[in-house]
Amino acid sequence: MFTDNLKTEIKALTTKYPEGKQKSALLPALHLVQEQGNNSLSVEQMDVVAELLSIEPIEVYEVASFYTMFNLKPVGKYVLEVCQTGPCMVQGSDDIIDHIKKKLDIEAGETSADGLFTLKPVECLGACGYAPMMQMGKFYKEHLTPEKIDKILNECRNNAS
Amino acid sequence: MASQKLLLKHADVKGIETYDVYRKHEGYNSVEKAFKKMSPEEVLEEVKTSGLRGRGGAGFPTGLKWSFLAKPEGVSRYLVCNADESEPGTFKDRYLMEFLPHLLIEGLIVSSYALGANTCYIYIRGEYAWIVDILEKAIEEAKANGFLGKNILDSGFDLEIYVQRGAGAYICGEETALLESLEGNRGNPRIKPPFPAVKGVWDCPTVVNNVETLAAVVPIINHGGAEYAKIGVGRSTGTKLISACGNINKPGVYEIEMTESVEDFIFSDEFCGGIPKGKRLKACIPGGSSVPILPANLLLNTAAGETRIMNYESLNEGGFETGTMMGSGGFIVFDEDQCIVKHTMTLARFYNHESCGQCSPCREGTGWLYKVLKKIEAGHGEIKDIDLLWDIQRKIDGNTICPLGEAAAWPVAAAIRHFRDEFEWHVTHAEEAKTRNFGIAQYADALV
Numbered sequence: 004m005f006t007d008n009l010k011t012e013i014k015a016l017t018t019k020y021p022e023g024k025q026k027s028a029l030l031p032a033l034h035l036v037q038e039q040g041n042n043s044l045s046v047e048q049m050d051v052v053a054e055l056l057s058i059e060p061i062e063v064y065e066v067a068s069f070y071t072m073f074n075l076k077p078v079g080k081y082v083l084e085v086c087q088t089g090p091c092m093v094q095g096s097d098d099i100i101d102h103i104k105k106k107l108d109i110e111a112g113e114t115s116a117d118g119l120f121t122l123k124p125v126e127c128l129g130a131c132g133y134a135p136m137m138q139m140g141k142f143y144k145e146h147l148t149p150e151k152i153d154k155i156l157n158e159c160r161n162n163a164s
Numbered sequence: 165m166a167s168q169k170l171l172l173k174h175a176d177v178k179g180i181e182t183y184d185v186y187r188k189h190e191g192y193n194s195v196e197k198a199f200k201k202m203s204p205e206e207v208l209e210e211v212k213t214s215g216l217r218g219r220g221g222a223g224f225p226t227g228l229k230w231s232f233l234a235k236p237e238g239v240s241r242y243l244v245c246n247a248d249e250s251e252p253g254t255f256k257d258r259y260l261m262e263f264l265p266h267l268l269i270e271g272l273i274v275s276s277y278a279l280g281a282n283t284c285y286i287y288i289r290g291e292y293a294w295i296v297d298i299l300e301k302a303i304e305e306a307k308a309n310g311f312l313g314k315n316i317l318d319s320g321f322d323l324e325i326y327v328q329r330g331a332g333a334y335i336c337g338e339e340t341a342l343l344e345s346l347e348g349n350r351g352n353p354r355i356k357p358p359f360p361a362v363k364g365v366w367d368c369p370t371v372v373n374n375v376e377t378l379a380a381v382v383p384i385i386n387h388g389g390a391e392y393a394k395i396g397v398g399r400s401t402g403t404k405l406i407s408a409c410g411n412i413n414k415p416g417v418y419e420i421e422m423t424e425s426v427e428d429f430i431f432s433d434e435f436c437g438g439i440p441k442g443k444r445l446k447a448c449i450p451g452g453s454s455v456p457i458l459p460a461n462l463l464l465n466t467a468a469g470e471t472r473i474m475n476y477e478s479l480n481e482g483g484f485e486t487g488t489m490m491g492s493g494g495f496i497v498f499d500e501d502q503c504i505v506k507h508t509m510t511l512a513r514f515y516n517h518e519s520c521g522q523c524s525p526c527r528e529g530t531g532w533l534y535k536v537l538k539k540i541e542a543g544h545g546e547i548k549d550i551d552l553l554w555d556i557q558r559k560i561d562g563n564t565i566c567p568l569g570e571a572a573a574w575p576v577a578a579a580i581r582h583f584r585d586e587f588e589w590h591v592t593h594a595e596e597a598k599t600r601n602f603g604i605a606q607y608a609d610a611l612v
Binding site: 019021024026027028029030031033034056058062065066069070071072073087088089090092093094125126127128129130131132133134138141142 | 240249250251252253254255258289290291292293294326328329330331332333334345346347348349350351366407408409410411415416417453494496498502506507510511513514517518520
């Protein structure tokens, strides 16, 4: 997982901060590791990050467990982060979440049997005018409908096979 | 008459996100003017004269905030741009950064010059991952054209701008939590004082401003603070971005002059375009989820019967008893089909999820608010639960290190204050409440 490239990338992050303040690179480093790995962070991976940034492992764990974007348990290849806060709720996010649950036969927080999808209801993602919506990887999927969800799921399945 | 546009003037120009097109549309003029003709102190004076108030939600005068910045010899100063936009209903900064990245970069350069900060960080919420690329590209272009880096425009002033991604924590929009996060820590707000202006990031003097605030510095320098202050009314000067959502025909980001009436904003085609399917207006949260919700009658007119205007003072008219706040400009509209109990419950869940856990009144209180609201929403509530909710919110308000406590308490307080009969109906008609909503009752009788 930790290729020389990734290690160099993490080290390079620290140049954005003053001498001795390399801990500031922790969040960006954890994003890199999670994105280049399996969408989640293992204790072993966090230990390597600690070593690269010359900080204690506990400093990495306490930060990783604070921020909701870091997944500390294994998740699917695609994480469907559906916003469920007020403005999205008004536009029917409950129906979108129910539809995904039925389609994938999973509950919130669970991963589909094929290991492809995890449903992760989240709080406001700042797309209230384009609701209902979800985040998938780097990008937002907005103005969701059940049909649009079906299409996205199929696309993901095709890409994965 | 269409509103004057200062920030979004060129938003529709094709390719405006690129340096070349942006430069052809007055881009970076304010940097040239400031660096060649003005001292840092003169830039600060213009911002003071403009009356610009923080656009993140608190509305604190920006020039005054800048003037608090400590300037000890030999200590680095920092400008941090708060792009952790996470207040439900708010998506205006995203719009600015996504479509006008150079406007923000330009604002950051002029502001850093005024503050004497040689390093600037844009702390952006982690979910806006693709916008990081947009900003970094704009920074690269600005640097290639001599507006960033060493000795900008031969002024002897150096500046580097870096983008820092958060990782999904609403609390990091609070400025001291943001600084903790920027240092690579959990986002626990700090006890103030000392304020960031004295001890900010890495204990150095730091100014933290919202994206829209820093972008507004560009037209202020271009046109002068006095010209900027002529727009708007009273202490609400300049233009404000409003992100409108909920049950409206045209959700989106609008730039207003703060002289439009709330009714015009909701119903005119220039802005929200009215409510879909001919439904009636029930309620609205005009400034992001933390500010008090108002029923239609109090939203469109103050308790004294005056037309309510989209600005800081008018929205606040009547205090929390009958008024609300401008906040971040996250404007959420509810039609007659929306359930206030359910809506308040989702907000309580939000604040419970986002509480950092540092202060007990917030950590425990937000959990209780959510649990009690869930109980009422599920049809198991008792009348005394409504009083319990009131009691809990009152005990959070004012008893926490940062404003998240208030942000969680106010929406519940306002919902009960104005919609108590709807909460009571959920208790007395629990079965019926599962199949239909309370509707509009007397709230909107006055209008439409």
